[in-house]
Amino acid sequence: MRTALIFLLAFLSALTGCQKGPVAGKPLDSWTEGTLEIHSINTGRGESFFYILPDGTTLLIDASGANPLDDEEESHGHRYCPAKPSEDVSSGEVVAEYIRHFMPKVADGTIDYSIITHYHGDHMGIVIEGMDVHPEGGFIVSGITEVGSKIKIRTAMDRGDVMDPPSKNSFSDRTKLRYGNYLRFLEWSKEKYGTERVVVTPGALDQIALRHAPMEDFHIRMLAAGGRVWDGAEGTVTRLPSTEELLSFGPSKNAAPENILSVALHLRYGNFDWYTGGDCQYRGRSTNEYNDIEEPISKVMGHVEGMKADHHATNATNSPELLAALTPDFVIAGTWKENHPNPETVKRFFAANPEVKFMTTNFTEATRKYLTDEGVDPETFLAKQGHIVVRVAPGGFSYTIFILDDSDTKYRVAAIHGPFTCKP
Numbered sequence: 001m002r003t004a005l006i007f008l009l010a011f012l013s014a015l016t017g018c019q020k021g022p023v024a025g026k027p028l029d030s031w032t033e034g035t036l037e038i039h040s041i042n043t044g045r046g047e048s049f050f051y052i053l054p055d056g057t058t059l060l061i062d063a064s065g066a067n068p069l070d071d072e073e074e075s076h077g078h079r080y081c082p083a084k085p086s087e088d089v090s091s092g093e094v095v096a097e098y099i100r101h102f103m104p105k106v107a108d109g110t111i112d113y114s115i116i117t118h119y120h121g122d123h124m125g126i127v128i129e130g131m132d133v134h135p136e137g138g139f140i141v142s143g144i145t146e147v148g149s150k151i152k153i154r155t156a157m158d159r160g161d162v163m164d165p166p167s168k169n170s171f172s173d174r175t176k177l178r179y180g181n182y183l184r185f186l187e188w189s190k191e192k193y194g195t196e197r198v199v200v201t202p203g204a205l206d207q208i209a210l211r212h213a214p215m216e217d218f219h220i221r222m223l224a225a226g227g228r229v230w231d232g233a234e235g236t237v238t239r240l241p242s243t244e245e246l247l248s249f250g251p252s253k254n255a256a257p258e259n260i261l262s263v264a265l266h267l268r269y270g271n272f273d274w275y276t277g278g279d280c281q282y283r284g285r286s287t288n289e290y291n292d293i294e295e296p297i298s299k300v301m302g303h304v305e306g307m308k309a310d311h312h313a314t315n316a317t318n319s320p321e322l323l324a325a326l327t328p329d330f331v332i333a334g335t336w337k338e339n340h341p342n343p344e345t346v347k348r349f350f351a352a353n354p355e356v357k358f359m360t361t362n363f364t365e366a367t368r369k370y371l372t373d374e375g376v377d378p379e380t381f382l383a384k385q386g387h388i389v390v391r392v393a394p395g396g397f398s399y400t401i402f403i404l405d406d407s408d409t410k411y412r413v414a415a416i417h418g419p420f421t422c423k424p
Helices: 002-016 091-102 144-150 173-193 243-249 294-298 320-326 343-352 365-372
Strands: 036-040 049-052 058-061 110-115 152-158 196-199 218-225 228-230 236-238 264-269 272-276 306-308 330-333 357-360 387-392 398-404 413-421
Touching: 036 091, 049 091, 058 091, 091 144, 110 144, 144 152, 144 173, 152 173, 173 196, 218 294, 294 320, 320 343, 330 387, 343 357, 343 365, 357 398
Parallel strands: 058 110, 110 152, 152 196, 272 306, 306 330, 330 357
Antiparallel strands: 036 049, 036 387, 049 058, 218 228, 218 264, 228 236, 264 272, 387 398, 398 413
16 A cells, blocks of 8 residues: 555656645655655764655764864864854754654654764764763764764664774774774664664665665665775775785875775665765875775766765865766765865866756855855855755655755755756
């Protein structure tokens, strides 16, 4: 009965070419069965994406938690954008509150799957002295550990052990503290909730499955993790040196960046295709060929309706090869510093598709000057500030984009774009 209803909704959506949604200025309405939702949750402190799959299965990819007071290696001295909704609320609490608000009833208050794409603070949370310690688990409450302490996680997925393979960041004290804190959280969550930790397997189609109503026209394929990329058939490819050689490099310039070890995946629902790849990057100015993880991904991907920009659309990311394969119709750049996005990277998106709908989650006047000085007009962007919600109609025939006000927790609609038809 449920599957028949979903296909009926899909048929009606195809006939009308539209989907229901609230008017601007009102809170976004709730998820409905058969709809796929992709929520870019803006905390101003990194990236966090919450997915409600067509049957109500829930997926969280990353839980932002960078901090301007934290002098960690990935901040590089650039100014941060303002925290959202305010400096008084931690990013983990912002993500948890957002998920609690939009969580479908069928999920029974549970995040079915979480993925930490890689072990950087803006994707998993920071660990610094003076932060709150969980009274039962003994872990610092930050990012994914804060979200998971407030909302049950059924399956926690990641790239695997921080030293398998090691990145240059794996040797830093801050990364060791973050990873150790994550492990303590997983131990507590396993004991309390039965949380299972799963290492992402590139090429796998069954690691994220619909829990309530399986559908033949929906799947999520794991593309990459730990520097290994699905080869398009039954195996994987990697350009990384051996683990032994990477260990010998230590944190030197020849070591692999943590970014290229990111988890990447391809979601397909009917005619709707979506790519997301954490902080994947290409070689850029580096002489090391293995720093280009985007090129092998491009060989197994084709056109997508939408994508999350790799690594906040910074430099040496979103290569011409990757974008030529994806030719995305829309892009969400999870920006959180005033030098996000990079002007040359933005130009590559428009070169790949002159009609691309480019969106950022944070934007300041310093960002405007940074872009315009390099010949990029921000007024060509579809959106520049806020939570971003992509709502794909039942059956995957069309989608609508909602921009939500991020200044409070009412989740009011600031703008509505679409519906747009998915390409067969």
